[in-house]
Amino acid sequence: MEGLKHLIIGTAGHVDHGKTALVRALTGIDTDRLKEEKERGISIELGFAALTLPGGRRAGIVDVPGHERFIKNMLAGAGGFDLVMLVIAADEGVMPQTREHLDIIQLLQVSKGVVAITKADLVDKEWLDLVKEEVLDFLQGTVLEDAPLVTVSAVTGQGLPELLSVLASLAEDARPRAASGPPRLPVDRVFTITGFGTVVTGTLQSGTLGLGDTVEVLPRGTVSRVRSLQVHGKKAEKAAAGQRVAVNLTGLEVEAVERGSVVVGPQSLKAALRLDARVLLLKSAGRPLKNRARVRFYLGTKESLGRVVLLDREELEPGQTAFVQMELEEPVVSARRDRFVIRSYSPMSTIGGGSVIDPAARKHRRFRKEVLGALATLEKGSPAELVQQVLLSNPALHQEEDVAAAAGLPATETGKAVQFLVEGGSVKRVAGEGKTYLAAAEVYGRWASDIAGLLQGYHREYSLRDGYPKEELRSRKFASFNSKLFQFLLQSLEQDGLIKNMPQTVALPDFNPGPGAGQEKALNTVRRLVREAGFQPPAWGELCRLAGLNEGAGQEILQYLLRTGEMVKIEGDIFYHQESLTEARRLVADYLSDKGEILVGELRDLLKTSRKYALPLMEYFDRERITRRVGDKRLPGRALGQRPAN
Secondary structure (H helix, E strand, C coil): CCCHEEEEEEEEECCCCCHHHHHHHHCCCCCCCCCCHHHHHHCCEEEEEEEECCCCHHHHECCCCCCCCHHHHHHHHHCCCCCEEEEECCCCCCCHHHHHHHHHHCCCCCCEHHHHHHCCHCCCCCHHHHHHHHHHHCCCCCCCCCCCCECCCCCCCCCCHHHHHHHHHHHHCCCCCCCCCEEECCEEEEECCCCCEEEEECCCCCCEEECEEEEEEEECEEEEEEEEECCCEEEEEEEEECCCEEEEEECCCHHCCCCEEEECCCCCCEEEEEEEEEEEEEEHCCCCCEEEEEEEEEEECEEEEEEEEEEECEEECCCEEEEEEEEEEEEEEECCCCEEEEECCCCCCCCEEEEEEEECCCCCEEEEEEEHHHHHHHHHHHHHHHHHHHHHHHHCEHEEEHHHHHHHHCHHHHHHHHHHHHHHHCCEEEEECCCCEEEEHHHHHHHHHHHHHHHHHHHHHHCCCCCHHHHHHHHHHCCCCCHHHHHHHHHHHHHCCEEEEECCCCEEECCCCCCCCHHHHHHHHHHHHHHHCCCCCCCCHHHHHCCCCCHHHHHHHHHHHHHHHHEEEECEEEEHHHHHHHHHHHHHHHHHHHHCCHHHHHHHHCCCCCHHHHHHHHHHHHHHCCCCEEEEEEEEEEHCCCCCCC
């Protein structure tokens, strides 16, 4: 029952039908806080109040403006409603904004509510009965068709106890918001307090927020920390889903957050410019919605312009639904199953709305059966089907919490679905640095096949190389992966016996570098020439000319010989065959054993070479600790088992 303790009651209705007066009569709070609101006698911005219901349950009230010019402000509040009070004045009855507000309530699927017929003190009983009859007809076929009607007067107090009793009863049946999982707070108001900094307010849609919690403010991605909290105007250490919350955020400039921003747990949600959805065009829309029509899009507290891409038709007729892709002009933060509203660009009126299917969708080609089928699965599938579809539609390595957010599933359901799919072979787990990542087995298999094909071609073309450079492979085929994730994938493929994973390169498991048919002859020629040259090898370019190799082919052979240790680089363009180098080392060791020291000139004479080769070779021996330089002399080094003199 803990999750049922917190809920938000919202008002709706035409301008000047008494919404704010009713809230004031119920709570004692005037939600019109702006000077202009008090001067004009109408609500312009969202207003907030706290209400204690019979039985002791605390509720937040969001009072919305009723004027058609401020519908966008009404929409910023309506996304957080658990219950709605549809307010209709007895002296006017159903009016244009009554209809539009009910359309919005319908589109957002706020299915619990009460109809308050206000200003009952201004009309007689006969007129009141006519208004009630009109209201009942008006509600037919809507989410509020079975809602109780209560006649009230904010002036005389008539009907207020009954209204409170009805609200308490409805609150008992209200579906609790998700208390588990990461927090999500759509921001509907931002201001600063001297000495404290930036404060944001909103209705906490899921999870909890506590003092000191680290949060992320989307869409900018700014990381901040909860410095202090208020719930219904009182200091608190923790806020739970369903409560009205004011959050003081540290280190956050007021310019970095605005209405429509969302405060979330770090990396729990993403902002996107494109989302998949099912849209309903209202019967009252008046005309079809054309493909790529520009609309005003409202989700949570966010308003953005965008275009509706119809995926299976050119026009959507009033009263019909369709799969669409919303292409937005500003990033929006959403989750699967979030409800939204769309209004025509000009003139502005509410024409439809719907439900998010994929909150961060890739661009789709229209009229594709596989796209429509995938959306149908995401919309209505079982938890396992939803997880599978998320992984198939987003070929990447995902952490389980990201899959849960994309699928719109609780963490426990996601975990069970993942385990079921792993055991059935449909999902592959990839481990790395203590974390587990997920990929559809079909996608993982495709990655393995793609890599194997690239490696086969690479081995044919560069048979002397030990493998494909990892970073080159990543940038060519897996550019969306960062280096760390790509390394995790390669480790997993190696564990499955599909590749050989080396520090800098990747190869097929049975591949061993070696000369192809056309390279064997040239390689043997190079070997012979280097051996014959002994201690005076020609420069590599000259060797390639003598062997009939161009520069590219020569470099391939050189790198192969260096990698296998058959040749050793001494300095610059001087390369010794390992046999010659071993013989030179033996001669130097014998000389030092006999004489105790050696000069460069003596090495030259010993090897019957020139200073051009003797000096670089001596410096190479110094680096290898075969010799140790003392002035112009070389003494035995550690590699020869000699201790340096003290």
